[in-house]
Amino acid sequence: MKRFVKGLVLSSALLLSAVTPFMSVEAAPIREIGYKVQVNDALVDFPDSQPYLDDAHVLQAPVRFVSDKLGYEAHWENAGNELKVTLTNKKNTISFTTGDSSAVLNGKPITLQSVPKIVNGRVYFSVRALADVLGIQMQWDSSNQIAIYGADGKYHAPAWYATKFEKVIEGKATAYTAAPEENGGFASVDYFGNSLQVGTIAVDPNVIPLGSKVYVEGYNYDGLPAGGMYATASDTGGAVKGNKIDIFVPDPKAKAQQFGIQQVKIYVLE
Template sequence: MRRFTKLFLLSSVVLLSYFTSVSSIHAAPPPANDVKVQINEQLVTFPDAQPFLDSNHLLQIPVRTLSQKLNYEINWEHKEQSINITIAKSGHTVSFTTGTSIATTNGNPLILDSAPQLINGTTYVPLRDLADAFGIRLQWDAQNHIAILNQDGKYHAPSWYAPSYKVIDGTATAYTGSSAENGGYAGKDFFGNPLAVGSISVDPNIIPLGSKVYIEGYNYDGLPSGGLYATATDTGTAVKGNKIDIYVSDNAIKAAQFGIQQVKIYILNN
């Protein structure tokens, strides 16, 4: 679609940037496995295998790393296709077996919320079950996506704070680099730079030019599947409100097949 004259728009953006607004503001949801673990005031670093959410939406953690951080003793016993893990601290012993939802604590059976797992040579146990077995209070900080183990019995603030992102529920179309769609500037964005996958056209009232964004919800085989990191580098006469135009390196006929799609847009730099 045609672009306004670049010089005219540049002066307009300066004036309009004071009136920026978005449909809603939330904390951006984390990727499925982007969950952190904290012991008292110390954030735990997992050097290799990382915690993950299992099919029951419970946090599984690499048991060796966490046991070392908690100063627990840990022993292993291979049993055919499973591993028996015994963790001990101050005379208190808990035994887990991978693939089994029953553990023992000081010899007494303990029903687990989810079975420990053995994946690529790493043994994972459900964090909540481990905490409960040793009587450790577990906090969940939903805003920052941190599970906090209060081993010392005190409550602790998160040691890492997730940034807040502006989130827009909007629509998207696609455009190409043809001069007819760029105000006579073939293959150039608002700033005169070459258009590339990751360039988008925006309404500067909503998304300021230069903003880094993440877009999800579209379906188009000329763009990365799942989501696209992009930069607001262009504007357009038909791009108004909560709408974006995504550059695609295809011809106009294929770009038109994109149609109008509902998308979610995360503005990454407020």
Template sequence: MSLFSRTKGFALACALALPLVFASTPAHAAPALTNDDVKVQVNDKLVVFPDAQPFIDPEQHKLQVPARIIADQLGLKTSWTQNGSDIQIALSNEKTTVSFTLGNPTISINGQASSQTYNTALIDGRAYVPFRLISDAFGMIAQWDGTNRIGIYGTDGKYYAPAWYAPKYEKVIEAKATAYTASPSENGWGARDYMGNPLQLGTIAVDPSVIPLGSKVYIEGYSFDGLPQDGMFATATDVGSAVKGNKIDIFVPVSKSKAYNFGIQQVKIYVLK
């Protein structure tokens, strides 16, 4: 199923949960949030936030999410206790329990202090935690799409494209696709693309006479464990001596031997406006 037919029929996940509200606000409460129009997705479904919204912390420049709503969407249990002005929260599943006090950067995982610190806060009566705290603690894939301003949790070990984004496109190209890695034997300029950016998921090499460098594209039709299921957004920032005509080379963050299994696949490429 194509991106555009699939997106047209997309229905938002509507599991609304009761917000985490407290009777008092501790002295370490953060300033009121601003509306940054950011979104959060769990696998291929958007999270609906009925009141408290995710936002980008203007000081730390990190995505913050309402703890209770996100926990419910991820199937995590939430419990809290209040000791004076301190709010202590625990998020847990069958294997992991994450405990922390709002405003205190130290967290514990299964009773052991974590070496990582995270800025948690109580804002307008809602507990907020960093997007990365949950993915790091519970072993989920976390993606941040800065172009579309959306954070994506992959709970099943897979990568996902933004489910809400249905762009218009200039043309569709039927092409052959191969895969490459950051192996020195495959990269004349190290683990970077032709434009000097670090190789990462979403980097593709193209023939600039067919797909201009800098183009945003959506690719579907491939099958490979290690790339987003069904399709992926990518940017044409690399070239290759063997990439000529209707052919692309997709960077894959795996070993060279595993990338070899990609072979040559027929794909469809939407060149986006």
């Protein structure tokens, strides 16, 4: 990779400090802000149906994914046009039917605060009602829109923090190193004179402005944080055009070439 080095004009200490790359850390993928459920320290994964707030402002979630995370086995049977669901673990057995506020907990009838329902083929149950029925403490984090079940009897911090971003780019990524031939014959520094490090990426400034903070996911390379990483757009390159980025890797050139060309998703953060 060759860079167009114009950094002398922009070499003031203030500007350099503004674009110094993040210290890259392993992080959960960025997600658009939505309602989430957490059990102890782990988020519940909803692969095809998401929690939502109903007309009564009650948070509803697909019960199967939540009950699995809580260690319950789920059994299903048809009940006319509705579904009867039984959740069982070593301590509790609860049976309920969609469309009905009546349920049975450990052989005793109870009345549910919110009626379970079928939405897009999934059985939804009030997150708060499920916690109350199963005797689990629940806390609500309004800033991050997460319902947190303390199934172990403890309080837990959110496992996900809301991150706003200006745009999402579906693009291609390659990798480069500190080798002089990949840096236009210059030392191992970025466009602004900062040392190259994990968290440095080269961009097309017409697509991602220099100095932008981004989150990159979708790559597969053992020299970078698994799952995704935060980075700073602080470098450019003659071959970096359009929706393409070049990711610095602290490895020999021979290993970096194994990166190849990969499809990635780039979140440009506010």
